Amino acid sequence: xxxxxxxxxxxxxxxxxxxxxxxxxxxxxxxxxxxxxxxxxxxxxxxxxxxxxxxxxxxxxxxxxxxxxxxxxxxxxxxxxxxxxxxxxxxxxxxxxxxxxxxxxxxxxxxxxxxxxxxxxxxxxxxxxxxxxxxxxxxxxxxxxxxxxxxxxxxxxxxxxxxxxxxxxxxxxxxxxxxxxxxxxxxxxxxxxxxxxxxxxxxxxxxxxxxxxxxxxxxxxxxxxxxxxxxxxxxxxxxxxxxxxxxxxxxxxxxxxxxxxxxxxxxxxxxxxxxxxxxxxxxxxxxxxxxxxxxxxxxxxxxxxxxxxxxxxxxx
Amino acid sequence: xxxxxxxxxxxxxxxxxxxxxxxxxxxxxxxxxxxxxxxxxxxxxxxxxxxxxxxxxxxxxxxxxxxxxxxxxxxxxxxxxxxxxxxxxxxxxxxxxxxxxxxxxxxxxxxxxxxxxxxxxxxxxxxxxxxxxxxxxxxxxxxxxxxxxxxxxxxxxxxxxxxxxxxxxxxxxxxxxxxxxxxxxxxxxxxxxxxxxxxxxxxxxxxxxxxxxxxxxxxxxxxxxxxxxxxxxxxxxxxxxxxxxxxxxxxxxxxxxxxxxxxxxxxxxxxxxxxxxxxxxxxxxxxxxxxxxxxxxxxxxxxxx
Numbered sequence: 283x284x285x286x287x288x289x290x291x292x293x294x295x296x297x298x299x300x301x302x303x304x305x306x307x308x309x310x311x312x313x314x315x316x317x318x319x320x321x322x323x324x325x326x327x328x329x330x331x332x333x334x335x336x337x338x339x340x341x342x343x344x345x346x347x348x349x350x351x352x353x354x355x356x357x358x359x360x361x362x363x364x365x366x367x368x369x370x371x372x373x374x375x376x377x378x379x380x381x382x383x384x385x386x387x388x389x390x391x392x393x394x395x396x397x398x399x400x401x402x403x404x405x406x407x408x409x410x411x412x413x414x415x416x417x418x419x420x421x422x423x424x425x426x427x428x429x430x431x432x433x434x435x436x437x438x439x440x441x442x443x444x445x446x447x448x449x450x451x452x453x454x455x456x457x458x459x460x461x462x463x464x465x466x467x468x469x470x471x472x473x474x475x476x477x478x479x480x481x482x483x484x485x486x487x488x489x490x491x492x493x494x495x496x497x498x499x500x501x502x503x504x505x506x507x508x509x510x511x512x513x514x515x516x517x518x519x520x521x522x523x524x525x526x527x528x529x530x531x532x533x534x535x536x537x538x539x540x541x542x543x544x545x546x547x548x549x550x551x552x553x554x555x556x557x558x559x560x561x562x563x564x565x566x567x568x569x570x571x572x573x574x575x576x577x578x579x580x581x582x583x584x585x586x587x588x589x590x591x592x593x594x595x596x597x598x
Numbered sequence: 599x600x601x602x603x604x605x606x607x608x609x610x611x612x613x614x615x616x617x618x619x620x621x622x623x624x625x626x627x628x629x630x631x632x633x634x635x636x637x638x639x640x641x642x643x644x645x646x647x648x649x650x651x652x653x654x655x656x657x658x659x660x661x662x663x664x665x666x667x668x669x670x671x672x673x674x675x676x677x678x679x680x681x682x683x684x685x686x687x688x689x690x691x692x693x694x695x696x697x698x699x700x701x702x703x704x705x706x707x708x709x710x711x712x713x714x715x716x717x718x719x720x721x722x723x724x725x726x727x728x729x730x731x732x733x734x735x736x737x738x739x740x741x742x743x744x745x746x747x748x749x750x751x752x753x754x755x756x757x758x759x760x761x762x763x764x765x766x767x768x769x770x771x772x773x774x775x776x777x778x779x780x781x782x783x784x785x786x787x788x789x790x791x792x793x794x795x796x797x798x799x800x801x802x803x804x805x806x807x808x809x810x811x812x813x814x815x816x817x818x819x820x821x822x823x824x825x826x827x828x829x830x831x832x833x834x835x836x837x838x839x840x841x842x843x844x845x846x847x848x849x850x851x852x853x854x855x856x857x858x859x860x861x862x863x864x865x866x867x868x869x870x871x872x873x874x875x876x877x878x879x880x881x882x883x884x885x886x887x888x889x890x891x892x893x894x895x896x897x898x899x900x901x902x903x
Contacts, residue, residue: 366770367787436799441806450764450807452792535769535793546792553769556795559653559681560771563691565707567771568683 343576346569357573363537365567373570377539382549384454385529386522389461394515397469405477406499424467432531435460440532449544452534460528465518472517476510477503509592520585524578526551550574644672647861651685651698655850658720658882659698666868675865682773689853690714695862697853700773702896715857719869720850720884724778724815725834727824729804734758736828742782745811748789753809765791766803766812777848778813780898817883836885842892842900
C-alpha cells in the first residue's frame, strides 16, 4: 500500500490541477471494492438460502421414511392415503403425484398453443397494435393473485362445468382451466421474447425464396425458436406444478385416482395446504407432508435441468 | 444526479434502520414487562400475550382479546390462526403462551400432553347438513354411517329425492373431521369425497351441489341454504347438546404449558367469565362451557356433572 501511495504522490505532482480536481482514484477504488462486496454478499445470501432450504427440506422430507418407517415404495406407488387411521395407517401418495402431473401436463397442453399463438400474433402478424393490446392484457394476468383465480374458478367455473359438462364441477378439468390461464402469461412472455429475438435475415431470406408469411412462420421461425419455446412451456409447467391455492379451491381434493377429466382429484400442493395447520410438528402426518414437499422440490430441480438441457441445445 | 441517488439511498437505509430498531425495541420491552409482571401480581396487567392455533376458534378468541385489551390498555394480546396442530406444537415448544385446539392434546401425535394444561373455554355442536333439495330433515345414526361410508349412494333409499349422494369431507387431520368421525360415525372411516377445509366453502358446496352432504358447526345454520339433520330423532339444538342428548359436539381447548400464570391466567379467567361465556360466545355461535350438564374426557367417555 505504501508503495502505491508513494507512486500516487509523484503522479499527483505531475498532473495538472485540472485533472486533480476530478475524483481521486482512491475513492473510485473504494467504491469498486464496496460494490464488489455488496454484489458478492447478495450472491452468497441467495446461494446459501437455496442450499439451506434444500438441506432442510431434504432432512425433513426423509424423516418419514427413516424415522417413522414409512415405505418409500408405498409412498410413491400406493393409491391408499389414510394417515389418521391409527390401527392401519396408509401412506400412498400416488393419487396426489398423479394429480399434480395430470393438471400440469394438461394445462401446458392448453396454454402452450395459446401462448405461442399469442406470441406469433404479437411479433409477426400485428407487431404494432397487437402488441399494444396484448402486452398489457398479459401483464394484467400476471398481476392477478392466485387466490382470486381460485375464487373466480369456484364461483363461476365450477357451477358452469357442473351444469353444462357434467360431474360435480370440482374436477381435473376445472383445475386445468384455472392453471392454464395462470401459466399463460409465463408462456406468452417468454415465447414472445424468443420470436422477437430471431434475426431479421431469417424472415427476409424466407420471403426472398418466395415463401408466404404463414410458410415463413411455420417452416422457418418456429423451428428456429423451438428450444426457447420449449423452455417457455417448461417454465409454465414448473409454475403449474407448484400452484396450490387456486387449484385447491376448484379441484375437489379427493384422495382417489381420477378416472376421467370430470373426476375430482388432488395434487401434492393441495394436500399440503389442507393439512399443514392441523398436524403437529414431528408427527408422521406432518412428516409425510414434508416428504411431499421434497417431491415438489425434486420435480422443480427436474424442470430446471430440462430447461438447462433445452437452452444448451439452443446454443448449438 | 448521483448525489440525489445517494441521499435517497441513505434515507431509505435510515428509514429501514428506524423500522428495524422500532420492531426490535418493541419486542424487548414487551419481554421486560412480562418479566416484571411476575413480581407484582396485583398490579395492573401489562405485557404481551401470544395465542395461536385453531382457525375455527380464532374469531372467538380474537373478539375476546379485543375486549380484554379494551379493559386493560397496557396489555397486548395477539391471536394467530394456524390450525390446531400448529397451536399445540407451538405451545408445547413454548413459542406461544396459549395454544388453541379443537381436539384434546392427547389425540394428537407428538404432543407431550402431560406437560400441557387444558382449559376448556367453549363447546361447539355440529351436525350433518344436506342440500335442501334432498328433502330429509332427520336421519338415523346407522343410516348416517352408511351414507358416509358409501354403502348408501342415493337419497331415495332414505326417503329423500332421487339424487346421488355427494360427500363433502374435511381434511384427514382436521379436528372437525375427527369429532364427526368419532361421535357421528362411531369411528368409521368415511368414503372419499370432495375435501374442503373452510366451513364457509363446505356450506357453499352443500348449498350448490344436488345431493350434497357434509357437516358443519351449529353457527353456520343461520339461513335456509343448507338443512341441518336431526340424528336419531334428536334435534341439533343447544339444549340437547348441553343435556348430553345430542352426541356430536366438542370442546374448544386453550392449552398452556404448565399451569397458566400471570397474563395468560388472567386472559383465560376472562374467557371463562360470565360476561364472555353468556354473550360473546353466543354471538360467535359457540355454547358456553359453564352450562354443560355433561362432560367428556379425551377418550370420549361422557358422564353427567
